[in-house]
Amino acid sequence: MDRNTFTGLFLIMVVIGAWVFFMKPNEAELKKEREVQRIDSLKRAGVAAPLDTTKTTALASAVVADSAALKGPFGANITGTVETTVLENEKLKLTLTNKGGKILSVQVKGEQTYKGEPIVLFDGDQNKFGLDLNIGGKMVSTNDLYFTATKSAGSIRMRASYSANQFIEYVYDLKPNTSQVGFGINLNGLNQVVQGRNINLIWETTLLEQEKSAKKEQEHAAPYYKYAGKNPDHLSVAKDGKEDLKEGKVEWISFKQQFFSAALIADQGFERGELEVKVSTTPGQIKWYGANMVLPFNQLAAQSYGMTFYFGTNKFSTLQAQGHELEKQVDMGYWPLKYINRFVVLPVFKFLESFGWNYGLIILLLTIMLKVAMSPLTYKSYLSMAKMRILKPEMDEIKAKVGEDNPTLLQQEYLKLYKQVGVNPLGGCLPMLLQLPFVMAFFFFFPNLFELRGESFLWMKDLSTYDDFIKFGFTIPFIGDHLSLMCVLMTISTLIYTYFNNQISGATGQMKYIGYIMPIIFLGVLNSYPSGLNYYYFLANMLTFAQQFLIKSMVDDEKIHRTLQENKAKPAEQKKKSRFSAKLDDYMRQQQQAQIQQKKNKD
Template sequence: MDRNTFTGLFLIMIVLAGSFYFFGPSQTEITKEKERIAADSLKKVNAATKTTAPSIAAATPAVDSATLSGPFGGSITGTPQTTVLENENLKLTLTNKGGKILSVQVKGVKTYNGNPVILFDGDQNKFGLKMNINGKTLNTDDLYFTPTVADNKVSMRATYQGDKYIEYTYDLKPKSNNVAFNISLNGLNQVIQTDSISLNWSATLLEQEKSAKKEKEHSAPFYKYTNASPDHLSVAKDQTEELKKGKVEWFSFKQQFFSAVLISKDGFESGRLAITDSTKPGEIKRYDADMKMHFGQSASQSYAMDFYFGTNKFDRLKAQGHEIEKLVDMGYWPLKYINRFIVLPVFKFLEGFGWNYGLIILILTILLKLAMSPLTYKSYISMAKMRILKPEMDEIKAKVGEDNPTLLQQEYLKLYKQVGVNPLGGCLPMLLQLPFVMAFFFFFPNLFELRGESFLWMKDLSTYDDFIKFGVTIPFIGDHLSLMCVLMTISTLIYTYFNNQISGATGQMKYIGYIMPIIFLGVLNSYPSGLNYYYFLANMLTFAQQFLIKSMVDDEKIHRTLQENKTKPAETKKKSKFQSRLDDYMRSQQQAATQAKKK
């Protein structure tokens, strides 16, 4: 404890002690109050005796604390006690203070440090109803409930008076991650003065993964309106969102690989969600939810809900229904469709063989490269044509000069037209492959299956491998160096070198390709080793593809074909869409040049 904290606590103790001494009731006042309570109790007992006519002794037990202390009198004070609900998947600790779930442990998984996965725990977790009773706001999180346990079901009841009460029921089925939750309000229509009540839930989610920074980047509250797609708050900043566009079907406190979801059978009328970043060690973010529920005039009213506590495994979330699987970020359009309907099914198919996940990623990469091989071949041929044409392009450049770039470009276009070459032919196939490359950028960091899975020196494919630890934070790099990220960067630099040899790139374009891998080193150094491993494999397989294609392609034959195209009459050449656009462009350029000369 530091000096300032100690001084503050000492002053607070002095203030509290002074308050008790100077403002507390005197001994005379205390004695009078006790006598008054005893007299009131005796009157009530005598009245009960006259009505039932057994005896004073028989009537004495009928006096309850609610009658003596007012509404919820028996629930205002108490001693915190806990009750455990447990099955093969979950361990729930419930407390009579607020009648809520105090903590949730997800079984069968561990934190990165090997500890049990506790989603939330302790007094920082608030849960209860907020309602207006007789003109005063009551929060049930402050009441003490009476628990009843039977057949892995717990009922928590707080009595207002007589047969008027609030009851929570928690039902945990075997081998389930779902907790059926029901709220019953009996007889409170006579005292609740509004047509709605609020359900408040606040929780501080605890750190589970190796990198708290990356875990925060994948953590946010989600929600879903009825007949709408799920949405979420910001993962990068504190935010409060008012949910007033319709009924809220469910909301979720989501972390990178785990979630707590509350689904309402009838939907919440409206609500508010908030997220606050936590700077305390071991904590990720603070989530707050305030959901409005309709309150009618019937004597007995209930609200059926369902909790889900567990992993963000796509299949398990999908089994919940309500589009909860969209908690798993598959990327933007069209990346999410590539991941969901192509990459994920192939991955799950390979997973069925029981192979190591490093081997699964290898096979997945090979299959993707085979599917993309026609585009790779077309890109190679196009770049080879441009390389073979480079000597002729250099001659044109020497003849025209660099002072007239428009004329130089026109001469280049004439050459392309004569030989039948599309200068963009090498880029377009690569652009078509780009969505698949980017799709994996979202797929691997959000794939629960990789969590805790090791391969080679990588202990966990879902996070970075800190092969070298610096002990200090270095700008751009961080506090470590990932070996797989380094290998990926080296392979990308080598790929760029050979790609320049194929395409014949010169000038600035030749060096720009070397800058990007260095930038990616800083960006991807803290990303999952499984992602860097995939990019490394993709580069190595591309080398193999290009080597194979090079052995199949004859540059002399391509050169002869290009020269033969020059001798063919223009009318015999079948025009491509690019050549048609090229002709249109050249005509427009010539017309512009002619008009410029006339002026």
């Protein structure tokens, strides 16, 4: 090592040592970090963290010292002590705070998170609710004011006074055994101080994690809104977004989670507004919602606004009972799937539910009923595929005679054969296509069905989420951090079904192997979907096996072959021409004319 190298290394060590010395945290920072760790440990232990009285006192002193603010709008309400009041009935427990006069937290009684804790829709300072008022050119937010609470039977009044006869009053009314909270805003004598023809109602909150899969919960959470006279709509469920609501009066807005909602319905509607959503990356949080809704201010001495909160489950019948089409927040799929789910599947499900059976048994009976209803289509599909399988030797002969180098002529000969024996080559596909909407409808039905939440069957502890029969402890691409046993069983049954289906249809070449690829793809896709959905698909495959076994015992291949040959032997004039045959004739004539024209062009 020469002198220059040694000098360079020495200087580097000096710089590193100086950086460590001067950048090390001071005692105050270390104390703050220890306090944060202590509060986190208390939260994990389920103990409420103590208030930082030093910080609160310092903040209160700073506010008190601002004498100019005390003499300004609502000066007497700028300082105060935070106090809470509880309002509850059989379904809800509301904690209200005098700071902002708002609902601090909402607990939905009788429901628990996946971890067994009480369902709290929102809590603490993450929830903001109040008015923004333009007073003397300065925006005053009621979130910063200390209200005076007055509690009576089933209701709480929160008042912030501008003067003796000028005040803002919030009225919360909770009647027995309901999920609705009446909410009124009274502005008395403020026409002399509030400027403008509108006031803004601000509502911001962070959704807390309730379900087993935060990712799936995010995929089913979005702010909803409804214009008067129109269907409800929503912002993106997949990404951050903001939307101006200016196409008419807004009847209601809703902060929807997967299985719970907090909605605000305005008696006279909002003039317009703005909704925003942000996907949260903080553990324990799902999304942040923000609403800025405009209310008309007519400069009256006494101005009142009537509204209603709904805090509760996204059970379809419960939302429907609230009115205002709130039930349309439950995603039943796109057209025509939503009509199948709403007017066919859901009524049958509710009928079976009325017997009080286990939901695993209800899904089994629902699947059996659907398969019985679809059995005529299944029979026609099987019969058509059996005819095509029986015709395959004759089609192979045609292929050998014509050759594969003339696909147009080959197709013409195939179509001529179909016409002679009276077979529709699409006969096996059409019945399956008619059944497909029902299969797809369940893809939306089960993940959004509140009734399955927390319901167990066999080893599946909760039919509304996946059963992690095997936990990896790490994430595998395409699969995830677990393996669902019901999803595996569904995949195996689908592979077996594909094998037997290929035997029936006589599929060859690429078509034979494509059917094996899709179940493998579904394994990765459906592994994190509700076990109730995979259970349904598994049952559907098993019942299809049973149907095909029964149909196979009823169908005689020899008889079908004789019938096809008899049809082939009939004179053309004795054959009843179907719509397919007519189209087939037209197609063949067009092909012949095209060939003649092509030959003329060559000559």
